[in-house]
Amino acid sequence: MSEGASKLPSRLPQPGLRRAVGIPRPMQGSCSTMTKRVTRQSMSAPDLRVVGAKPAAASGAQARRNVPARAPISTAQRNAQPSSVTAGVNRKRPAAVATAVPAKKPLVQIDGNKQNKPASAERVAPQNPANKQRKVAAWDTKGQLELANKKIERLQQEKENLEHASVQLPILTEELDVCRREKERVNNDLKEARKKIKENEGLSMECGHLRAEVECLQKRGKELDMKIEQLASDLAAANEKIRDLQSKEHILKEELTRERSVVKNLTDRLQEAADKERQHLDDIFKLNQLRRIMHNQILDLKGNVRVFCRVRPPLDQENDKPICAFDFPDDGSLEVKSSQDTQNARQKKLDKASFSYDKVFPPNSGQSDIYEELSQLVQSALDGYNVCVFAYGQTGSGKTYTMEGGTDPDSQGMIPRAVKTIFESIAVQENLGWQFTVKCSFLEIYNETIRDLLNPNCNLPHEVKMLDTNSEDVYVSNLKVETVPSIDALEVLIAKAQKNRFVAATVMNEHSSRSHSITQLKVEGKNSTQRTEIRSTLNLIDLAGSERYRSENQSDRKTETCSINKSLASLSLVVLKLAEKAEHIPFRDSKLTHLLMPSLKGNSKTLMLVNIAPFEDCFHETLSSLRFASRVSRVKVDSKRQVKSSVSGLASCKPRQADVCQRQ
Numbered sequence: 001m002s003e004g005a006s007k008l009p010s011r012l013p014q015p016g017l018r019r020a021v022g023i024p025r026p027m028q029g030s031c032s033t034m035t036k037r038v039t040r041q042s043m044s045a046p047d048l049r050v051v052g053a054k055p056a057a058a059s060g061a062q063a064r065r066n067v068p069a070r071a072p073i074s075t076a077q078r079n080a081q082p083s084s085v086t087a088g089v090n091r092k093r094p095a096a097v098a099t100a101v102p103a104k105k106p107l108v109q110i111d112g113n114k115q116n117k118p119a120s121a122e123r124v125a126p127q128n129p130a131n132k133q134r135k136v137a138a139w140d141t142k143g144q145l146e147l148a149n150k151k152i153e154r155l156q157q158e159k160e161n162l163e164h165a166s167v168q169l170p171i172l173t174e175e176l177d178v179c180r181r182e183k184e185r186v187n188n189d190l191k192e193a194r195k196k197i198k199e200n201e202g203l204s205m206e207c208g209h210l211r212a213e214v215e216c217l218q219k220r221g222k223e224l225d226m227k228i229e230q231l232a233s234d235l236a237a238a239n240e241k242i243r244d245l246q247s248k249e250h251i252l253k254e255e256l257t258r259e260r261s262v263v264k265n266l267t268d269r270l271q272e273a274a275d276k277e278r279q280h281l282d283d284i285f286k287l288n289q290l291r292r293i294m295h296n297q298i299l300d301l302k303g304n305v306r307v308f309c310r311v312r313p314p315l316d317q318e319n320d321k322p323i324c325a326f327d328f329p330d331d332g333s334l335e336v337k338s339s340q341d342t343q344n345a346r347q348k349k350l351d352k353a354s355f356s357y358d359k360v361f362p363p364n365s366g367q368s369d370i371y372e373e374l375s376q377l378v379q380s381a382l383d384g385y386n387v388c389v390f391a392y393g394q395t396g397s398g399k400t401y402t403m404e405g406g407t408d409p410d411s412q413g414m415i416p417r418a419v420k421t422i423f424e425s426i427a428v429q430e431n432l433g434w435q436f437t438v439k440c441s442f443l444e445i446y447n448e449t450i451r452d453l454l455n456p457n458c459n460l461p462h463e464v465k466m467l468d469t470n471s472e473d474v475y476v477s478n479l480k481v482e483t484v485p486s487i488d489a490l491e492v493l494i495a496k497a498q499k500n501r502f503v504a505a506t507v508m509n510e511h512s513s514r515s516h517s518i519t520q521l522k523v524e525g526k527n528s529t530q531r532t533e534i535r536s537t538l539n540l541i542d543l544a545g546s547e548r549y550r551s552e553n554q555s556d557r558k559t560e561t562c563s564i565n566k567s568l569a570s571l572s573l574v575v576l577k578l579a580e581k582a583e584h585i586p587f588r589d590s591k592l593t594h595l596l597m598p599s600l601k602g603n604s605k606t607l608m609l610v611n612i613a614p615f616e617d618c619f620h621e622t623l624s625s626l627r628f629a630s631r632v633s634r635v636k637v638d639s640k641r642q643v644k645s646s647v648s649g650l651a652s653c654k655p656r657q658a659d660v661c662q663r664q
């Protein structure tokens with residue numbers, strides 16, 4: 001079968017159109033083939049008739065009238081047609097086609113494959129009883145003729161039909177081409193549409209994303225709008241503020257200009273004042289230097305070793321005890337006599353004695369009276385001189401009371417008063433450009449053993465050592481030396497040391513009476529402006545009881561008494577040797593004199609405060625103490641002030657050469 005024939009059925013116009021143009025319903029095969037078959041079959045099978053010719057058997061003109069083939073077929077129509085077209089060419093249902101033909105009229109089977117599939121009409125015809133009845137005998141010529149005529153009629157009819165069909169064929173072919181092109185276009189459109197649909201799907205997804213994005217952006221936009229609104233209002237407020245500030249700035253600038261001129265004025269005046277202050281400070285410094293020198297000269301005149309004598313009053317509980325008779329002719333003299341009548345001749349020789357010292361304080365003297373005199377030595381310590389204050393006397397004579405005193409302000413002893421003076425003076429001096437450092441240590445010497453009162457449990461040995469070979473200064477090894485920034489800090493340390501001494505006293509049976517207690521305050525001052533430094537030590541010493549050892553009732557204290565006597569004798573000897581200006585001074589004979597060596601030598605101020613108990617039974621010890629004090633009182637130590645200064649300017653009041661050591 002040719003290609004055109006095979007494609008034809010599916011490309012035929014819709015059934016309605018076929019009917020309109022009188023085209024028989026397509027079966028199988030092409031139109032040309034069909035025509036040929038019809039011709040052949042009509043020759044061999046007279047009963048057959050053309051399918052589709054029946055209804056109208058329309059003439060060619062009529063068919064042409066009914067053909068709207070030329071009219072354009074809409075796409076919708078074209079899309080609607082294929083199902084019915086293809087339905088009409090269902091090759092698998094030839095039988096149904098055959099049955100659609102009325103039984104009385106023989107059908108012309110249009111079949112493209114006659115050999116394989118004989119037409120049903122041909123197969124049915126021999127079985128038809130009508131056909132059998134119409135059989136004419138061979139001898140019936142007339143019948144044969146009639147039959148032949150009828151056949152001819154039918155053939156002529158078929159011929160007409162065929163002619164009509166052949167006229168329609170080019171129209172249909174043309175229509176077919178149109179349909180093909182239309183289909184091609186439709187297919188293309190379809191492809192295009194599918195492509196567009198696909199694109200649309202992609203686009204719609206993208207659209208979805210874009211919509212979401214747009215929504216986000218819109219939301220963000222709204223937020224930004226709000227922010228912008230807020231910022232705009234802030235900006236407006238800020239602008240308002242700026243305007244406000246600008247106006248204020250203007251006012252302030254004017255004020256500033258005025259203030260500047262005031263400040264300049266003040267600065268000039270300040271400069272003037274500073275210059276004046278510098279000048280005043282210079283003057284004050286010079287005056288202070290002068291005061292120091294004069295103060296020192298006064299003390300020199302009074303003596304480098306001064307002796308005060310203090311007689312303590314009997315306490316309430318001691319009122320029953322007989323007391324010696326004391327007389328105080330002036331503030332530096334003292335007469336003492338025993339009041340007992342039953343004295344032997346030897347005793348009578350000794351029952352009255354007169355002594356003279358730098359100062360004598362009767363029993364009614366207060367702590368402040370003593371300190372008034374002693375404060376001059378404290379001032380000397382602040383001026384750069386080493387100072388030693390000894391409280392000497394027998395046990396119970398009032399040494400500790402004088403040095404430490406009580407807790408109330410009136411009864412405060414020399415140590416707390418001296419500390420107060422030092423820190424008050426430092427405060428004043430600091431305003432004049434001085435800077436001071438105060439260091440302190442507390443120790444006691446018992447049986448020639450040094451004990452640290454700030455660190456009493458220290459097991460390390462405490463030895464008196466030279467600071468260095470070139471220096472005459474000494475120090476105690478392993479001794480705690482505290483730097484005290486304030487009077488409060490120092491008072492805390494003093495209390496601690498006193499407590500430690502008190503604990504030892506209870507444990508060691510009147511230990512405190514039998515030991516020397518030494519409070520050392522080292523003062524270092526520096527005046528950077530005047531390039532001056534001072535350094536001094538204030539030693540406040542509460543000596544052990546000076547009573548003599550008496551073997552008959554104090555055997556248990558033999559060792560300690562000997563030790564005390566030895567150190568006191570050593571102190572006495574050192575002082576005497578100093579007075580003699582001896583070449584060798586036995587400082588190292590006792591720990592006490594060794595430790596106090598720098599403060600007893602030339603560069604020193606020494607005060608011996610002899611304390612006297614007023615009782616009759618102390619008379620001999622009283623005489624002993626007063627005699628010792630008299631010996632000391634005669635000593636004059638050459639004083640050498642520890643001052644290094646680049647400032648002189650004191651020509652009119654120039655101290656002795658030894659007093660001031662000029663810095664080179």
Ligand SMILES: Nc1ncnc2c1ncn2[C@@H]1O[C@H](COP(=O)(O)OP(=O)(O)OP(=O)(O)O)[C@@H](O)[C@H]1O
Pocket residue numbers: 311312313315393394395396397398399400401402512513514544545611
């Ligand atoms: N001037 C005084 N006014 C009032 N009371 C005093 C005075 N001197 C000493 N006392 C009192 O006398 C007693 C003995 O004085 P203190 O303890 O000071 O003597 P001491 O010489 O230090 O004795 P020790 O050598 O045992 O330490 C103490 O109770 C003390 O308060």
